[in-house]
Amino acid sequence: MEQWGSRLGALLSLIGGAVGLGNFLRFPFQAGKWGGGAFLVPYVIALIGVGLPLIWIEMALGRAGARHGVQSAPAILHALIGKRGWMIGLLSVYVSLSVGVYYAYLTGWTLGYTYHALLGTFSNFSLTQTVAFHEQFLEREAIIFWLLTWIIAGLILQRGLQKGLERMNLWGIPLLFLLAVGIAGGAIMVGETGRCPTCASQVGLAYLYLPRWTELGQPAVWLAATGQVFFSIGVGFGMYPVYAAHALRSNPVREGFQTAAANTIAEVGLGGLIVIPLVTAFLGLPYVQEKASFSMGFAVMPFVLNEWGGRLLIAAWYFLLFLAALSSLLAMGWVGVTWLSASLGGSPLRWVWPLIGSLILLGIPPIFGYQHGALDLYDQIGGTLFPVIAALGYWWAFHQVKGWEILKQESPGLLGKGWLLILRWLPPLFLGGLLGMSLFQPSAGDWVGAFRHLLHHGHWPWAPEALPAQLQRTLFASIWNLLSGVSLILLAGILVVLRKRA
Numbered sequence: 001m002e003q004w005g006s007r008l009g010a011l012l013s014l015i016g017g018a019v020g021l022g023n024f025l026r027f028p029f030q031a032g033k034w035g036g037g038a039f040l041v042p043y044v045i046a047l048i049g050v051g052l053p054l055i056w057i058e059m060a061l062g063r064a065g066a067r068h069g070v071q072s073a074p075a076i077l078h079a080l081i082g083k084r085g086w087m088i089g090l091l092s093v094y095v096s097l098s099v100g101v102y103y104a105y106l107t108g109w110t111l112g113y114t115y116h117a118l119l120g121t122f123s124n125f126s127l128t129q130t131v132a133f134h135e136q137f138l139e140r141e142a143i144i145f146w147l148l149t150w151i152i153a154g155l156i157l158q159r160g161l162q163k164g165l166e167r168m169n170l171w172g173i174p175l176l177f178l179l180a181v182g183i184a185g186g187a188i189m190v191g192e193t194g195r196c197p198t199c200a201s202q203v204g205l206a207y208l209y210l211p212r213w214t215e216l217g218q219p220a221v222w223l224a225a226t227g228q229v230f231f232s233i234g235v236g237f238g239m240y241p242v243y244a245a246h247a248l249r250s251n252p253v254r255e256g257f258q259t260a261a262a263n264t265i266a267e268v269g270l271g272g273l274i275v276i277p278l279v280t281a282f283l284g285l286p287y288v289q290e291k292a293s294f295s296m297g298f299a300v301m302p303f304v305l306n307e308w309g310g311r312l313l314i315a316a317w318y319f320l321l322f323l324a325a326l327s328s329l330l331a332m333g334w335v336g337v338t339w340l341s342a343s344l345g346g347s348p349l350r351w352v353w354p355l356i357g358s359l360i361l362l363g364i365p366p367i368f369g370y371q372h373g374a375l376d377l378y379d380q381i382g383g384t385l386f387p388v389i390a391a392l393g394y395w396w397a398f399h400q401v402k403g404w405e406i407l408k409q410e411s412p413g414l415l416g417k418g419w420l421l422i423l424r425w426l427p428p429l430f431l432g433g434l435l436g437m438s439l440f441q442p443s444a445g446d447w448v449g450a451f452r453h454l455l456h457h458g459h460w461p462w463a464p465e466a467l468p469a470q471l472q473r474t475l476f477a478s479i480w481n482l483l484s485g486v487s488l489i490l491l492a493g494i495l496v497v498l499r500k501r502a
Contacts, residue, residue: 009162014243019173021325024180027272036212037212038212040211041211043229050226050431051233057394057398058394060407061398061401065079070342072338073339088390088397091389093335094386094491095386099332107322117317183270184273187273193282195284205277222437223437223441227384230387230434236390237387239331251414254414281304282303374474374477374480382488438466438467441466442460442461443462445463
C-alpha cells in the first residue's frame with residue numbers, strides 16, 4: 001500500500017490539492033462581481049460553518065478507512081457502511097474525474113501563458129491586443145498545452161505517491177506561496193496610476209475588504225459565497241479521505257485546520273491582494289465591477305502585469321497559477337487511480353495512463369466546444385451540483401459510523417462539544433440551502449415574489465442563473481454541448497459498470 005513519506009509532505013500535498021485556480025482567479029472575480037466586501041462576510045461564515053467541518057468529516061472517514069487497509073474513496077466508505085457507502089464514494093470519484101476533464105484544459109492555459117511570458121509575447125501589447133491574443137490562443141495553441149499538461153501530470157503520477165505527488169508538493173507549494181507573497185506585497189504598493197479617477201490599488205483594496213452590511217440580505221450573495229468556499233476547498237471530490245487514508249499517522253483536526261487556513265490565506269489574502277488591486281489600479285473600479293469573470297485572468301491580467309513590471313512578473317504569476325492548478329489536478333488524478341486499483345486490481349500506477357487516455361477522450365467534446373459553453377456543462381454538473389450531493393453523503397456516513405469518536409481518537413483534546421453541534425447540524429443546513437438555492441434560484445433573487453408568482457400563475461420563475469435554466473440553456477447550445485452531455489453520461493456508466501465488476 002502506498003503511504004506518505006513524511007507528515008510535512010502529506011500536509012503540503014493536502015494543501016496543494018485544496019489550493020488551485022479557484023483561489024487565485026475565481027475568488028477575486030467572484031468577489032468583484034458580488035460587491036467585494038459584501039461577498040467576504042458570508043464567505044467567512046460559510047468557511048467556518050461548513051467548509052472546515054466538512055474537511056474534518058472527510059478526513060475522519062479516511063482515517064477510519066486506513067484502519068481497514070483501504071485507500072480509495074468507494075472502498076473506504078464501503079468498508080465503513082456497506083453498499084450505500086460505495087455509491088457515495090463513487091459519486092466523489094465522478095466529481096474528481098468530471099472536473100479533472102476540463103481542469104486540465106485550464107491548467108494548460110497557465111502553462112501556455114507562462115511559456116509566452118518567458119518569450120516576451122506580451123511585451124508592448126495594448127489591452128485590445130491582449131484580449132485578441134487570448135482568443136487566438138484558444139483557437140490555435142490551447143489544445144497543445146492541454147495535452148502537454150496531461151503528459152506532465154501522468155509522468156508525476158507514474159512515480160507514485162512519495163516520489164511523484166509528495167516530492168512535487170514539497171518544493172512546489174512553498175515556491176507557489178513565495179511567488180504569491182512577493183507579487184501581493186508589490187501590488188499593495190502600486191498606489192495611484194493616474195489613468196482614471198478610481199485607478200488606485202487602495203480603491204481596489206477598500207472595495208474588496210470593507211464589509212457592506214446592507215447587501216447581506218441578498219440570497220444570491222450568500223449562494224455565490226458558499227459556492228466559492230465549496231469550490232475552493234475541494235470537499236466532495238474524494239481527496240481528503242483518500243489522502244488521509246495514505247497517512248501512517250494523522251491528526252485530522254489540526255491538519256484540516258492548517259489546510260483551510262492555507263487555503264484562506266491563498267484565496268482571501270494573496271489572490272485578493274493581487275488581482276483586484278492591480279486591475280483597479282490600471283483599469284479602474286468600474287471595469288472590475290462590470291467585467292469581473294474568470295477569463296479576465298487571462299484576457300486582461302497580462303496587460304496589467306506588463307504595465308506594472310514586465311515579462312518576468314507575468315511569467316512568475318502564471319507559473320504560480322500552473323503550480324496551483326497542477327497540484328489540484330494531481331489530487332483528482334490520484335483519486336481516480338486509487339479507485340481503478342480497488343476496482344480492477346493491481347497497483348494504482350498501473351492505471352495512470354489508461355485513466356489519462358480516457359479523460360483526454362472524454363475531454364474532446366467540452367474542449368472543442370469551449371466557445372459554445374460546452375465546458376460549462378461539465379462545470380455545472382461536476383463542479384457545482386454533484387460535489388454538494390457527495391458532501392451530504394459524506395456527512396451522512398460520518399454520523400453512521402459515529403465519526404465524532406474517530407475525531408476524538410485521532411485528534412485528542414482539540415474539539416469541544418460546541419463543534420459536535422456544528423458538525424451535526426450546520427453542514428446539512430448549509431448544503432441543503434445551497435442545493436435548494438442552486439436549483440430554485442428565482443428571477444431577480446426575489447423569493448417572496450417567486451412564491452406569489454407560483455401561487456397566482458402555477459409555475460416557478462427561475463432566474464437565468466438557476467442551475468436547471470443553466471443546464472437547459474447550455475445543453476442545447478451546440479452539437480458539442482450535446483456530445484459533452486453524452487460524455488458525462490458515459491463517464492457515469494463506466495463507474496457503474498466497474499462497480500458491478502468489483
